[in-house]
Amino acid sequence: MRLFSTRAYEEIWVEEIAELAGISRGLLYHYFPTKRDFYVAVSRAAAAEAGEVTAPDPSLPPSERLRAGIDAFVRYAEEHSQGFLTAYRGSLSGDSEVRAIVEEGRQRQSARILETVARDAEPPPLLRLAVHGWIAFAQNIIARWLQEPEATREAVCQLLCGTLSGAIEAALEAERNQSLIRAV
Secondary structure, X not given: OHHHHHOOHHHOOHHHHHHHHOOOHHHHHHHOOOHHHHHHHHHHHHHHHHHHHOOOOOOOOHHHHHXXXXXXXXXXXXXXXXXXXXXXXXXXXXXXXXXXXXHHHHHHHHHHHHHHHHOOOOOOHHHHHHHHHHHHHHHHHHHHHHHOOOOOHHHHXXXXXXXXXXXXXXXHHHHHHHHHHHHO
């Protein structure tokens, strides 16, 4: 995982992976027939790790829980920048397996946010839409920031917290307006 966290996928050779793992290239190919197969396995492991380190702390109040989750995600992306950027680019590529892994992570993060915001209630459709769209927005902001780090991590987190809050408020307002229109 370390190689993919520090360098782009295209720059890594199977021989380097085997050497770093302390195994022969043949043994690596025995378990992973291609570099892509290995990368998909590493991507799954990284997505699981990101899910663990960003798990919400239920003892925190909802707004602090969201802020802590955003901070943990941005910190994780910063510490694994090349891996994050490779996965982000992969989510935009034609590789359906990598896209599915990234989408699974997006769904997990969306579900966590919706659970925090809606608590035990079923989140309304526009809120689900807004949160899912915000996840893609946040990943885009983080990817851009990792490539052009002109702001501090704290400022990026503040931006993401503000836009999430705005997306939630706008979605709930639109839901209220939609309910009023239906009632008329």
